[in-house]
Structure formats: structure tokens, C-alpha cells
Amino acid sequence: MASDDFPPDWPAIEAARRVALAATMDLAATRHALTRRKLAEAGLTRADIAAPADLARLPVTTKAELMAAPHDAVLDLDGAEVPEEQRIVWDTMYTTGSTSGRPTPFVNTTSDFWDILLLQRRMLRIRGVTERDRIANLFPLTRHPHGGFFRVLHAAAALHIPVVSALPGNPGPGFAVGQELDGVVETLARHPPTILWGVPSYMRRVVARAAELGIALPDVRLVFVTGEGLSEEGRGELLARLTAAGATGAQVSISYGMTEIQGGLVECAAGAGLHNPHPEAIAVDVVDPETHRPLPDGQEGLILVSHMRRRGTLLLRYAVGDLGVRSTAPCPHCGRVTERIVGPLRRADELTKVRGMLVNPALAVAAVEGVAAVHDFRFEIAREGVLGMDDLALLVVPEPGAAPEAELAAKVKSAIGVTPRVVLVEALDSASWKAKRWIDKRI
Ligand SMILES: [Zn+2]
Known part of the structure; x- marks a missing residue:
């Protein structure tokens, strides 16, 4: 079995999580300010978190808490006896921020980055990408490093396939290599992609402009959208525009992207649910929005993410801020065993x-x-x-x-x-x- 294959069943996932979390908790109990605070809040010690299921005893961490003190969420491995790749900071990405707040740093060690490559490779596999595909990266550069642009490059690397970056827009006056819309469309004409990857609002403009200029995109078969929500109505409208640009039969694939996993939960087919691509390393729970107690599959609640083996920024029971319904049943479409978010997502504070x-x-x-x-x-x-x-x-x-x-x-x-x-x-x-x-x- 190839190394990027999914674990075959839940016992295999749970065994991997148990081993990974034990090592993580040994470090976090003394070297992670956020976990130490959460343990103390609940009157718990390291010994009380013996298995992943025990994480349910920890209070949740909210986005506001992470934004207020992002460095408390980074493991301090100075002097720790861990392999070098777990201590080296490989890169730091930032959230896109909120209307009031500034972007929050999210630190990745070398070992975290290796896991990100695996996660990105699995995301592509789930979405049906093969070694013959070619990606067009339509994300702009931002002032704060953001996973949108960078992780597309890494996804291509992880599957050993080509990517062309169109570099739309201009993040600042010292930036000289960006392109206007027509330049982006011409790049796509020169290097015809099979996959367009970006935010839906910009993708829509690119595809519409290609149709206006009479530039066909006949090889495009997959369109990856992330960063913004896209309703079923929006998906249908984007498909109509793609058809007008010659991409008949293209499929729009939605990702539930989050900085906190440096990737996203993705669909294997429209309507088959958003798959957790790396269940050995990331756990996805759904809990009661008031009591934060775990909910069974099929009930809508607050979505929590827990990292089993991160060494940079580490989050346990982190509330992403959305409500959703989880399924742990094998995917009826692709058969993969993992958590899937099924049905519509909504912001916890949306009304x-x-x-x-x-x-x-x-x-x-x-x-x-x-x-x-x-x-x-x-x-x-x-x-x-x-x-x-x-x-x-x-x-x-x-x-x-x-x-x-x-x-x-x-x-x-x-x-x-x-x-x-x-x-x-x-x-x-x-x-x-x-x-x-x-x-x-x-x-
Ligand atoms: Zn599936």
C-alpha cells in the first residue's frame, strides 16, 4: 500500500492517533502554555489525557483566544529531546484576519511541513487528481504569507505534477511581477491547465474574461474553490461560465479550507461531504454549542479540530467557528474511512x-x-x-x-x-x- 493511502478503518486511525497524541501530550503538558492553562482550568493533569477520547475533558479553545495570544499555542521545544525536524521552524503562515483583528501567525516546523505535504497530496487524491493533471494557481500574493498561494505549490510538489502561478493583482507598491486580469488569462492560454485553483469570486472573473477574449479553456476538468463560501447556486453559475469558455464537463470542487490545518476538508464528488484528508494527524469532532459535549453523528453542532502530532502551533479542541454535521461512516462514493462534514456548513454566529x-x-x-x-x-x-x-x-x-x-x-x-x-x-x-x-x- 502506498504511503499516501488512507488507513483502512477506524481501529487503524485510532491506533495512530493514540500513539501520536501520547507523545504530543508529554510535550504539551510542560511546554505548551495554552494546554497548561486548559488542563488547569479543568483541574486535570497530564495523566488524565491517556487517549484521544479523553480530550473531551479539556475546555475548547476559541478563535478569539488563539488571536489574543497566538504564541501560547506554539510548543516551546527549546532543549527538548526530540528529532531536529520537530524543532526547526519551516515556515509561518497567517490567517486572513477578521474585520477587527490582525492576521494570526500559524507556525509550522519541518515535521509539520512534511505532514502538510501528505495532507495536500491526499486532498488532491480525494478530489480525483492524477499524475497527468496541470494546475493553474490563481491565488494572489498577500502581504502576510498565506496558505492559499503557497500550499497550491506544495500540493503540486507532493503529487509531482506541474503548476503555473498566474500571480494576479498587486499586494504593495514594491511588487513588480503581478499580472492584470488579461495577463492571467493569457498565462492560461499559454499553459493550458486541467485544474483551476483559487477563490470563487476571482475565478468567476477569469473565466468570464477568457470567454470575452475568445480564449478557450477546453482542458479544464476540475475547479478548486476555497477561501469563500460558494452556494449551490454559485456553483451552477460558475459551471455555466466555464461551459461558455469551452470547459464543458468541468466540475467544481469545494474545500472547507482552514489555516489551522494548512489545507482543507474536500469533496470526492459533489454532495459526498467534506473529507478530513489526514485523520491520523487531525481529529474532527462535533459538539453541543452550549455544553461542548460530543454529539453523535448526524446532529448539527460546533466543529472542533484537534491536532494529534503538530510541533509548531498546536491546537486541541479548537472551535473553528462553524456549525456542521459529521459522519464517520465510510464515504458512500469513494469508500474512504475518515470524518466527513455532510450537509451545509454555517457560521456559528451567522444570524x-x-x-x-x-x-x-x-x-x-x-x-x-x-x-x-x-x-x-x-x-x-x-x-x-x-x-x-x-x-x-x-x-x-x-x-x-x-x-x-x-x-x-x-x-x-x-x-x-x-x-x-x-x-x-x-x-x-x-x-x-x-x-x-x-x-x-x-x-
Ligand atoms: Zn468520498
Whole structure:
């Protein structure tokens, strides 16, 4: 069996986790400020965490805690008797940050990086990539190193296949090698990829521009999107654009990407669930959002990630901030045994009030994502006037000649019960490489 093959069953995964976690806890109990704090909070000692199941006794770690003290989550292996590759810092990646916070560092040792290569290779395998594929990396460079750009290169390396980086955009005035949209499309024409990899909002622009310029992308068979959510409506719309660019039969593959695993949970087929690519090293749990007690498969709860063998940034029972439903049954499509998140994901804090109505922004975004007449869009909520009424604006860059205002107002009203003020604009400027579809200016 090749080294990147999945473990055959749960006993094999659990045995690997048990061995890995024992060594990790021996270090973390004395050399990891975050774990020491969590043990003390629960009145526990190292001996109380004998097996992975005992992690359920540790209090969860939230994103806010990690952001407040990221260095407390890094193992201090100075002077520890561990192999050299476990002590050397290989690279440090950053989260994309939040509206208020600055990006959080995530430290990878050499041994962590080796695991990242394996994880990336497995992600490709799950998504159906073969040794004959060629990847186009459509992620921009960012000021803080981010896994989006870098890990695509490493994924290609881990499967020994070619990758061309289009380097869209410009992260700063000293940067001289980026490309505008047309340059990106020309790169794809010169090195025809079989896989496009990037964020869906930018991918959509690239594919639309290729069609406009009459540049066909007939070899594209897989489209990997990550970094932003993509509704089923958005997936259908992207596929229609791909077909217009000659990529008939292409499939869109969604990833539940997270900096905290330096990769993502991915689909083997549309609707087959998001697979944990490295179950020996990463455990995915779903717990009650209030009590944080483990929930059985099939019940929606807070998604937690635990690292079994990381040596840089280490997180145990880390709440990613999303709610989802888990399955540990073998995947009905590919047969792999691992955790899968099945059914829709939602942000744990996603509901918000607009004009007194509780609304789900994801539904509003999904209602617009499926409309072909929309080139780009963004919701903005502000408080208006002395009475402080909420103004829900939907800013839309329409396709040439399109007038989708009435259709959009009706679709959003039917999705969330609130009619937006639809404003047609020529362009949307954004400071981030991820499209922000919902901006709440009341906060
Ligand atoms: Zn599968």
C-alpha cells in the first residue's frame, strides 16, 4: 500500500492517533502554555489525557483566544529531546484576519511541513487528481504569507505534477511581477491547465474574461474553490461560465479550507461531504454549542479540530467557528474511512437582525450568486437617519446591458424576508483578496 493511502478503518486511525497524541501530550503538558492553562482550568493533569477520547475533558479553545495570544499555542521545544525536524521552524503562515483583528501567525516546523505535504497530496487524491493533471494557481500574493498561494505549490510538489502561478493583482507598491486580469488569462492560454485553483469570486472573473477574449479553456476538468463560501447556486453559475469558455464537463470542487490545518476538508464528488484528508494527524469532532459535549453523528453542532502530532502551533479542541454535521461512516462514493462534514456548513454566529428581522446572510448571498446578469456584488448594511433604521443595500456590478434590479430585489426578499435597495455600480473596490459579500457597517 502506498504511503499516501488512507488507513483502512477506524481501529487503524485510532491506533495512530493514540500513539501520536501520547507523545504530543508529554510535550504539551510542560511546554505548551495554552494546554497548561486548559488542563488547569479543568483541574486535570497530564495523566488524565491517556487517549484521544479523553480530550473531551479539556475546555475548547476559541478563535478569539488563539488571536489574543497566538504564541501560547506554539510548543516551546527549546532543549527538548526530540528529532531536529520537530524543532526547526519551516515556515509561518497567517490567517486572513477578521474585520477587527490582525492576521494570526500559524507556525509550522519541518515535521509539520512534511505532514502538510501528505495532507495536500491526499486532498488532491480525494478530489480525483492524477499524475497527468496541470494546475493553474490563481491565488494572489498577500502581504502576510498565506496558505492559499503557497500550499497550491506544495500540493503540486507532493503529487509531482506541474503548476503555473498566474500571480494576479498587486499586494504593495514594491511588487513588480503581478499580472492584470488579461495577463492571467493569457498565462492560461499559454499553459493550458486541467485544474483551476483559487477563490470563487476571482475565478468567476477569469473565466468570464477568457470567454470575452475568445480564449478557450477546453482542458479544464476540475475547479478548486476555497477561501469563500460558494452556494449551490454559485456553483451552477460558475459551471455555466466555464461551459461558455469551452470547459464543458468541468466540475467544481469545494474545500472547507482552514489555516489551522494548512489545507482543507474536500469533496470526492459533489454532495459526498467534506473529507478530513489526514485523520491520523487531525481529529474532527462535533459538539453541543452550549455544553461542548460530543454529539453523535448526524446532529448539527460546533466543529472542533484537534491536532494529534503538530510541533509548531498546536491546537486541541479548537472551535473553528462553524456549525456542521459529521459522519464517520465510510464515504458512500469513494469508500474512504475518515470524518466527513455532510450537509451545509454555517457560521456559528451567522444570524443577524435587519430591520428587526432575524436573517441569514448566507441565504441572501446565495440568492444573488445564481443570477447570471450579475458580474459582481456586495451587501452593505448601515444605520440610517435619526431613527437608526437599517439600510440594506445590494451593490451590483451588472453584466453589460443587463438590468437585474427588480429580479434581485424579489429574490432577496423571498430568501430573507427583507427587500434590499439595489444599487447598480461600475465596480466594487476591495482591500482583501477574498470577496466580502456581506458587510455590516453597524458594528
Ligand atoms: Zn468520498
